[in-house]
Amino acid sequence: MFIASMIIKVNPEKADDLLESLKIFENITTYGLHKDDNIIVVVEAESIEDVEKLSKRLLTEFNEIKGVFPTYVTSDDADGMK
Amino acid sequence: MALTRREFLKNSAASAAAAAIGVSLFANQSVFASETVWHKSVCRYCGVGCGVMLGVEGGKPVAVKGDTKNTINKGLLCVKGFYLHKVITGKDRLLKPLIRKNDKLVEASWDEAMELVAAKFKESIEANGPDSVAFYGSGQAETEETYVANKLFKGHIGTNNMEGNPRLCMASAVGGYLTTFGADEPVGSYDDLDHAEMFFLIGSNTAESHPVLYDRLVARKKANPSTKIVAIDPRKTPTNKIIDLHLQVKPGYDLAVMHAIAKVLIEEGYTDEKFISDSVNFSNGKEPITYEEYKTFLKKFTPEYASEQAGIPAEDIVKAAKLFGQTSRVVSMWTMGVNQRIAGVWLNNLIHNLHLLTGKLGKPGSDSLSLTGQPNACGGVREGGGLCHLLPAHRKVAKEAHRQQIADIWNVPVTNIQPKPGKHTMAMFDAISKGEIKNLYVMCTNPAHSLPNLNKYLQGMKDCFMVVAESFHPTETSKIADVVLPAAFWGEKEGVYGCTERRSQYMPKALKPQGEARWDADILIDLAKRLGHGKNFEHFKSAEDIWNEYLKCTKGKDMDLTGAPYSRLKEVRGLRWPVPSVDHPGTTHRFVEGDPLFPKDKAEGRRMYFYGKPDGKAVIFARPDKGPAEPVDAEYPIAMMTGRVLEHFHTSTMTGQVPQLVRAVPKPYVEVHPDDAKKIGLTDRGMAKVITRRGELELMVKLSDRPLPGNVFLPWHWPEKLSNLLTNDVFDPGSKEPEYKVCACKVEKA
Structure with missing residues (x-):
């Protein structure tokens, strides 16, 4: 299982709504809205490809998202990182 | 409460x-203690210089x-950096040397491979002279690696046929900085981004490329x-x-727009006349002209004229000019859309012109900042002198004093270093095609994928004796090499990268190299010894030894790094030169007070003194509005543009190792506007044939309104469909950088 954190940069006026929308995603844990336009999320996925797909999906589906910036990636199975 | 591992x-x-x-x-950070050892490093991809x-x-x-x-990225990464660790153990890592036998690459010992390389180089040098061999390096190699190559080829073998791939991406920016300011590399730094009130982006897809x-x-x-x-x-x-405002110009027709903006700035009174009087000269490129003559030159460039040339509304040009003029702090940023053009140097000049006219330079929030495409194009190749006309630390082979200074440091007779520049990249590969250069050593780059108009150069690369030192195999270049040497990759070697903003950053060796891979500098030192030049290389026992010798080259130069030894670089997140002593903090803005090289006595009250110019004055250029080398016509009616996507880097040698990135954008494609597609009969995900005067490719169609009707766009990453079979190899006469960005094509249904 891959675990990755990302900062989602959003339009501040839509940030609260977006935070709620993100909670619908099963594999996303949100860690709140910070400094007006930064939503911290942690994604859990079977493959790192799913993390990437999700990142792209967020960027394309939500116009209020200005950027998705990864900050950390690891695996709960160390061999998965090879 | 105990946490699960998850x-x-x-x-x-x-x-x-x-x-x-x-x-x-x-609140309790101690719960995050683990066995992981974290190593401070620098991203391996673009020229931003993010801390990883x-x-x-x-x-x-x-x-x-x-x-x-790291103050550059403050913890953020892009998707490529995010997967960097996966590249280290990528499926195509080359683990053993390969040599060509019976037209096949087979595994060999290091000794056998290096003996073969040394013998072939010796044979060619003895029979045909030193200019029968050449080196082609990279803006992704460490400064230490490029330095050793420079010392070996220019100082010991005695050829200036030494180039690097920054010729293909940054040379026009170098030409712009040198001609306008008299010194290469930016005046300001990234600090200006946090103070700017306007950003002017020219030919830069910042969101995807940086x-x-x-x-x-x-x-x-x-x-x-x-x-x-x-x-x-x-x-x-x-x-x-x-x-806020997009000027969507016709590809290759933006010089007139820049002149029109300058004209509006003058006419609307947005110029800083004191700054112009104090710190600016004018030139038409051949001889000095007056400010009045420059104004006369600009008369032609009305917003309406520029509108006609570039295909954008005249009022948008005026709006852009007024924003530039009214805003007190402006940062301009550009990249390949400006540099990879036959008028690349000129366009660089015209961007600088706007800052010089308005005095928006050399103060917080204002800069004319060229963005770099590779992590060490600035550090290793521009500063390290890894091009055919350069020597380390912004020196030139043509200057006797420079040759003497470097010969002294290299402990060689000055006559070893030729005074005539060697062959620039395109001339070098042309000479290879003609059989004039018989041996080529390629380090950390992939010219059989990245050169323009590849059909013209591939056979030459196949025919010459080509050594490729590379971490990955196969690449388009390694496939046709005679010897492929496995090189250590990022994380497996220590060294220094110098990024866009003149910042040099240290990278540690955190891992053992995969397989039998060796550090590129170590391979070159080995070659030096086998060629009989070992004496001047044997004191290089570590990367730090090489760096320390390089620092001697920088002492007293505009890019003084004397204050940046390894001991200091290991502690800090890089230092921006000039940094002349270990207690100096580095320099955020050049040519102003605070720059240790700023000559107060000569400046005589001037805010900026461009000490690379004899009188301390930068130059505003009246350059003609040259269009693309190959404009569209009846036969080839569509403008073809090339560029990048977020998920891939250059020839995908690295990103191709990461299945996730490959699957994210898996196939080559051509972006076509729906209006054009309708006319030609193309459908989304159907196939099209893109044809230029140099070649043709069948590509999947991606319908998109990103290009305007009449234009198509090709990303250039995939080896199976080389967009460079189509691109034009005509180059800027000053920088010798090819015009990758635009040529004429026709598109048919495949």
């Missing part, structure tokens, strides 16, 4: 993200995270909502999400 990792990940934006999520932390457990790479202490800098633009807009972003780009890109 919870622990989730909290660690969230904590890393929080740190990146300066907040704390968890590489996590190692038991000798294996187990995690990556952004370096929150995502972390894009975030800094987003952050600046948030901190100061009145900040404006104006872009000149022939294509809509993801950067459009944050811009």
Whole structure:
């Protein structure tokens, strides 16, 4: 299982709504809205490809998202990182 | 309460993200203790210079995270950096040397491979002279690696046929800085991004090519909502999400727009006349002209004329000019859309012109900042002197004093260094095609994929004796090499990268090289010894030894790095030159007070003194508005543009190792506007044939309104469909940088 954190940069006026929308995603844990336009999320996925797909999906589906910036990636199975 | 491993990792990940934006999520950070050892390093991809932390457990790479202490990226990464650790153990890592036998590459010992390389080089040098061999390096190699190559080829073998791939991406920016300011590399630094009130992006898809800098633009807009972003780009890109005004010009026709903006700035009274009087000369490129003559030159460039040339509304040009003029602090940024053009140097000059006219330079929030495409194009090749006319630390082979200074440091007779520049990249590969250069050593780059108009050069590369030192195999170049040497990759060697903003950063060796891979500098030292030049290389026992010798070259130069020994670089997040002593903090702005080289006595009260020019004055150029070398016509009616996507880097040698990135954008394609597609009969995901005067390719069609009707766009990453079979190899006469960005094509249904 891959675990990755990302900062989602959003339009501040839509940030609260977006935070709620993100909670619908099963594999996303949100860690709140910070400094007006930064939503911290942690994604859990079977493959790192799913993390990437999700990142792209967020960027394309939500116009209020200005950027998705990864900050950390690891695996709960160390061999998965090879 | 005890955490499960999953919870622990989730909290660690969230904590890393929080740190990146300066907040704390968890009161008790001690729960994050683990066995992972984190190594402070620098990203291997573009020229932004992001700080990356590489996590190692038991000798294996187990995690990556952004370096929150690095002021460039403050913990953020882009998707490529995010997967960096996966490249280290990628499926195509070359683990043993290969030599060609019976037309097949087969494994060999290091000794056998190096003996073969040395014998072939010796044979050619003895029979045909030193200029029968050449070196082609990279803006991705470490400074130490390029330095050793420079010393071997220019100082010992005695040829200036030494080039690097920055010739293909940054040479026009170098030409622009040198001609305008008299010194290469930016006046300001990234610090200016946090103070600008307007960003002027020209030929830069910042969101995809430099995502972390894009975030800094987003952050600046948030901190100061009145900040404006104006872009000149022939294509809509993801950067459009944050811009206020887009001048979507016809590809290759933006010089007139820049002149028109200058004309409006003057006519509307936005110029800084004192600054112009104090710090600016004027030139038509051949001889000095007066300010009045420059104004006369500009008469032709009305917004209406530029509108006609570029295909954009005249009122948008006026609007852009007024924004530039009215805003007190402006940062211009550009990249390949400006540089990879036959008028690349001129366009660089015209960007600088706007800053010189308005005095928006050399102060916080204002700069004319060329963005770099590779992590060490600035550090290793521009500063290290890895081009055919250069010597280390911004010296030139043509200058006797420079040759003497370097010969003294290299401990060779000055006569070893030829006074005549060697062959620039395109001339070098032309000479290879003609059989004039018989042996080529390629380090850390992939010219059989990246050269323009490849059909013209591939056979020459096959026919010559070509050595490729590379971490990955096969690449388009390694496939046709005679010897392929496995090179250590990022994380497996220590060294220094110098990024866009004159910042040099240290990278540690955190891992053992895969297989039998060796550090490139070590391979070159081995070759030097086998060629009989070992004496002047045997004192290089470590990367630090090489760096220390290089620092001697920089002492007293405009790019003085004397104050940046390894001991200091290991502690800090890089230093921006000039940094002449170990207690100097580095320099955020050049040519002004605070720059240790600023000559107060000569400046006589002037705010800026461009000490690379004899009288301290920069130059505003009246350059003709040259269009593309190959304009569209009846036979080839569509303009073909090339560029990048977020998920891939250059020839995908690295990103191709990451299945996730490959699957994200798996196939080559051509972006076609729906109006054109309708006329030609193309459908989304159907196939099209793109034909230029140099070749043709069948590609999947991606319908998109990003290009304007009449234009198509090809990303250039995939080896199976080489867009460079189509591109034009005509080059800027000053910088010798080819015009990758635009040529004429026709598109048919395949």
